[in-house]
Amino acid sequence: MNRSLTINDTTLRDGEQTAGVAFTVDEKCAIAYALAEAGVPEMEIGIPAMGDEEIGCIQAIAALRLPVALMVWGRLTEPDLAAALRCDADIVHLSIPVSDIHLRHKLRQSRDWVIDQVTRVIERAALSGRRVSLGLEDASRADPAFLALVAARAQACGAQRLRFADTLGVLDPFTTYEALARLREHTELDIEIHAHNDLGLATANTLAALRAGATHANTTVNGLGERAGNAALEEVVMGVRHLMHGDTGVNTQALVGISRLVERASGRTVAANKSIVGEAVFTHESGIHIDGLLKHATTYESFDPAELGRERRTVLGKHSGSHAVRLAYGRLGIALDDEALTGSLLARIRDHAMATKREPSPQELQRFFQESRARWASA
Numbered sequence: 001m002n003r004s005l006t007i008n009d010t011t012l013r014d015g016e017q018t019a020g021v022a023f024t025v026d027e028k029c030a031i032a033y034a035l036a037e038a039g040v041p042e043m044e045i046g047i048p049a050m051g052d053e054e055i056g057c058i059q060a061i062a063a064l065r066l067p068v069a070l071m072v073w074g075r076l077t078e079p080d081l082a083a084a085l086r087c088d089a090d091i092v093h094l095s096i097p098v099s100d101i102h103l104r105h106k107l108r109q110s111r112d113w114v115i116d117q118v119t120r121v122i123e124r125a126a127l128s129g130r131r132v133s134l135g136l137e138d139a140s141r142a143d144p145a146f147l148a149l150v151a152a153r154a155q156a157c158g159a160q161r162l163r164f165a166d167t168l169g170v171l172d173p174f175t176t177y178e179a180l181a182r183l184r185e186h187t188e189l190d191i192e193i194h195a196h197n198d199l200g201l202a203t204a205n206t207l208a209a210l211r212a213g214a215t216h217a218n219t220t221v222n223g224l225g226e227r228a229g230n231a232a233l234e235e236v237v238m239g240v241r242h243l244m245h246g247d248t249g250v251n252t253q254a255l256v257g258i259s260r261l262v263e264r265a266s267g268r269t270v271a272a273n274k275s276i277v278g279e280a281v282f283t284h285e286s287g288i289h290i291d292g293l294l295k296h297a298t299t300y301e302s303f304d305p306a307e308l309g310r311e312r313r314t315v316l317g318k319h320s321g322s323h324a325v326r327l328a329y330g331r332l333g334i335a336l337d338d339e340a341l342t343g344s345l346l347a348r349i350r351d352h353a354m355a356t357k358r359e360p361s362p363q364e365l366q367r368f369f370q371e372s373r374a375r376w377a378s379a
Contacts, residue, residue, distance in 0.1 A: 004215055005210060005215065005216075005217070005240065005246055005247075005248060006041055006042055006215060006216045006217070006248075007040050007041060007042065007216075007217055007219055007233065007236065007237070007248050007249075007250060008041075008042040008043070008044060008071065008192060008216050008217065008218050008219070009035055009040050009042070009043050009044070009218075009219050009220065009221070009233055010043070010044040010194075010218050010219070010220055010225075010230065011031060011035070011043075011219075011220045011221045011224060011233070011262060012028050012031060012032060012043060012044065012045045012046060012061070013044040013045060013046055013047060013073050014044070014194075014218070014220060014224075014225045014226065014230055015220035015221065015224035015225055015230070015262070015266070016224075017225065017226050018224045018225055018226065018229065018266065018268065019226075020267070021224065021266045021267065021268065023265055023266070024265075025056070025057045025060050027265040028045070028046075028057055028060070028061060029060055029061055029064060030261065030265070031221070031258075031261060031262060031265060032045065032061045032064065032066060032068075033064060033066065034254070034257070034258045034261055035068070035221075035258065036064075036066035036067060036068045037251075037254065038250050038251045038254035038255070038258060039248075039249045039250045039251050039254075040068065040233075040250055041068055041069060041249060042068060042069045042070075042071060042091070042216070043061075043068055043069075043070055043071065044071040044072070044073055044093065044218075045057075045058055045061050045070055045071065045072065045089070046058040046061075046072055046073070046087075047072070047073050047074065048072050048074060048080070048083035048084045048086060048087050049074050049075070049079065049080045049083040049084075055083070055086055055087055058070075058072060058087045058088075058089065059087060059088060062087065062088035062089065063088075069090040069091055069131075070088070070089045070090050070091070071089060071090065071091035071092070071093050071133065072084045072087050072089040072091075072092060072093065073093050073095065073135075074092070074093070074094050074095070075094065075095055075096070076094040076095060076096035076117050076118065076121050076122075076134070076135075077094075077117075077121065078120075078121060078124070080094065081094060081121055081124060081125055085128055085130070089130070090130065090131060091130065091131040091132070091133055091161075092125050092128070092130045092131070092132055092133070093132075093133040093134075093135055093163065094121060094122070094125060094132070094133070094134060094135060095134075095135030095136075095137050095163070095165075096114060096117060096118065096134070096135065096136070096137060097114075097137040097138055098114060098136045098137060098138060098139055098142040098146065098147060098150055099137075099138035099139070099140075099141040099142040100142070100143070101138065101141055102137060102138050111146055114150060115149070115150065115153055118134065118150060118153045118154055118157060119153060119157055122134060122153075122154055122157040122158060122159050123157045123158060125158070125159075126157060126158025126159070127158075131160050131161070132158060132159045132160060132161070133159065133160065133161040133162070133163055133192065134150075134154045134159045134161070134162055134163065135162075135163040135165060135194075136150065136162060136163060136164055136165055137165050137167055138165065138167045138168070139164045139165050139166070139167075139179075140164075140165070140166040140167065140168070140170055140171045140175075140176075140179065141167075141168070141170065144179065144182050144183070147164075147183055147186075148182075148183065148186035148187070151183065151186055151187040151189060152186070152187065154189065155187060155188065155189050159189060160189060160190060161189055161190040161191070161192055161215075161216065162183070162187065162189050162190070162191050162192065163191075163192040163193075163194050163216075163218070164179070164180060164183060164191055164192065164193055164194065164209070164214070165194040166193075166194065166195045166196055166202075166205060167194075167196060168196060168198055169195065169196035169197055169198030169199050169201065169202060169205075169227075169228065170198070170199070171195070171201070171205050172199075172201055172204075172205070173201065173204045173205055173207070173208035174208070176193075176195075176205040176208040176209050176212070177208040177209070177211060177212045178212075179212075180193065180208070180209045180212035180213060180214050181212040181213060184212060184213035184214075190215040190216060191209075191213065191214045191215055191216070192214065192215070192216035192217070192218055193205070193206050193209035193210070193214045193216070193217055193218065193231075194218040194230070195209070195218070195230065195231045196225065196226065196227065196228065196229070196230060197223060197225070197227075197228040197229045197230060197231065198227055198228045200228070202223070202228075202229070202230055202231035202232070203231045203232060203235040203236055203239060205231070206218075206219075206231040206236050206239075207236070207239050207240070207243060207244065210240065210244065210246075211244070217231065217236050218230065218231065219231050219232060219233040219236050219237075220232065220233060221233050221234070221258055221259060221261075221262040222234075222259055222262055222263060222266070222268065222270055222274070222277070223235070224262070224266060224268065232275075232276070233250075233255070233258075234255040234258075234259060234275075234276040234277050235275055235276055236248070237250045237252060237255065238252065238255075238276055238303070238307075242302065242303055252307050252308055253307070253308060253309040255276060255277060255308055256277050256308055256309060256310060257309075259277035276308065277308075282301070282305040282310055282311070282312045282313060297312070314327060314328070315359040316328055316349045316353070316359045316360060316365075317349070317350070317353040317359055318350050318353045318354055320346065320349060320350070320353075321346070322339075322342050322343070322346055325342055325345055325346050325349065326342060328365060329345075329365065329369065332362060332365060332366065334369060341372055341373065344372045344375070345368055345369065345372050348368045348371075348372065349365075349368065352364065352368075
């Protein structure tokens with residue numbers, strides 16, 4: 001990827017819209033600081049129309065003078081624009097539904113009303129001197145010809161960016177690529193992809209959109225967000241790096257620390273098998289896998305865990321083999337040269353794993369060794 005790619009992280013806006021999540025001002029400032037330190041270039045940090053308390057939080061983040069572009073979110077209305085302009089934000093993002101489903105059933109408005117609203121409010125926003133982004137809510141279910149018309153009107157009125165929102169996460173990577181490529185043909189504006197994870201495809205759809213010509217990717221740390229969440233920052237960064245051979249400018253070694261910070265602040269536990277940042281993603285048990293890893297790490301790791309400041313870990317369990325047993329006992333200073341003894345210990349470890357649902361502790365391994373050696377000595 002030779003073209004520009006910008007991460008716009010919305011942990012502090014859409015991430016906080018996760019049901020039951022509410023960050024304090026100090027938590028928001030700490031998350032913003034950590035993201036900036038990691039090299040995230042843009043952040044969406046709040047909704048000014050929520051009132052003075054929210055604006056105060058936004059201003060507290062702005063007062064940090066972080067080397068990032070700050071965005072605030074609002075509906076495409078004059079009151080929301082007025083609230084946004086009270087904040088020290090670089091980018092004003094204003095959102096409007098564009099699917100007939102939303103227009104008919106939620107707003108009871110027409111497509112002509114959308115065009116009129118874009119004309120009036122985007123023109124006024126552009127006169128403020130702020131960078132202006134137009135959000136296309138439910139774009140994934142909208143008429144592509146109407147999207148092209150809205151894009152042309154937004155550009156004529158002074159917007160610099162469009163946000164294509166897969167609001168309900170109904171796209172797959174193939175339809176995402178087609179939709180974004182089609183929109184790319186009809187506008188010179190920057191395009192930001194905002195993907196939801198209702199079908200578990202948010203990161204895949206984000207990468208597809210970037211291939212199709214999107215310039216910006218909306219993300220959240222740990223994939224927080226409404227319902228099933230948004231595309232995860234850590235997944236998009238590593239996906240761009242390894243699948244698209246691109247560079248987001250984000251320090252990958254900071255991703256795990258940011259994940260833990262947001263985990264604590266949100267109260268949402270990261271699953272052990274969560275890609276990139278989960279506790280278990282570089283943990284191996286299978287005998288076949290460990291044998292391969294000991295011979296060459298690339299046999300069962302697509303990238304080096306050191307990229308994330310992590311190390312691989314092997315555990316003993318039902319699926320372990322003799323290589324893993326020798327490795328574990330070697331760490332305890334015990335060399336297993338006897339094949340029969342190794343086999344006996346492997347059987348004992350497998351029985352333990354099935355009975356306790358966990359790997360044995362170093363003390364238990366020592367006990368298994370003493371018991372097995374005593375049995376062999378008396379036999």
